[in-house]
Amino acid sequence: MLEIINMILGMLFILIPLFIFVMVFGTPILLSFIKIIKEYERGVLLAFGKFAGIREPGLNLIIPVYHKLIKIDMRILTVDIPKQEVMTKDNVPVNINAVIYFKVKDPAKAYLNIEDYTYAVSKYGQTSLRNVAGEATLDELLSERQKIADKLREIVDIATDPWGIEVTNIELMDIELPEGMKRIMAKQAEAERERRAVIIKAEGEVIAAKNIEKAAKKLCSVRGALHLRTLYSLNDVSSDQTNTINFFVPVEVLRAVEEVD
Secondary structure (H helix, E strand, C coil), X not given: CHXXXXXXXXXXXXXXXXXXXXXXXXHHHHHCCEEEECCCEEEEEEECCEEEEEECCEEEECCCCCEEEEEEECCCXXXXXXXXXXXXXXXXXXXXXXXXXXXXXXXXXXXXXCCCHHHHHHHHHHHHHHHHHHCCCHHHHHHCHHHHHHHHHHHHHHHHHHHCEEEEEEEEEEEECXXXXXXXXXXXXXXXXXXXXXXXXXXXXXXXXXXXXXXXXXXXXXXXXXXXXXXXXXXXXXXXXXXCCCCCCCHHHHHHHHHHC
């Protein structure tokens, strides 16, 4: 019995250190064979530096040292184009910043054809923004912002296609004008509003004159209409508490005097 206990204790003294050794050194080695790729990622697999394929989301087994797995994010990414001074077609300096929305459509090209696709998209967007804004006048830049942004998106999308990148959208965030130009545009807008006000007032006076002409013709055509209108005017004047006395003489009376003469 004592011999059996000693044998068990001897085996435990051997197995426990062995188990600890396996747990400490074996587990990391075992885990190095396993790579987990998330749903929104794709894995670019290299075998001794040579492209060996694309790994899909889930549990993937690789051979350490022989394989190298690079995870590529397939979600839509955003890159800010910092504010920069651009000279428009009509020689007006403006400061413009924008934001680029893009995603990786081919992870192999995104890793193999370009070192840093995020940095490259940002820099190409900056240069393209200068070129596109420089071909437009200030009025076009302010009134056709979406059209210019769509044109810029098309240019950047075509240029980044060999990198496996798809540019989904580009938005011009802010167009900052010089202070002097802001004052000039404010004066121009004020002058434009005054011009419209004068035109509207003149058109109103023309319409009022036509209506007065129609009313005058109507009063002259109906006998006694002008006298009735005079009585209405006297009623309106009588409600005003003033010391002024107004005498209204109908035109018919003057015409009657003229006929007597």
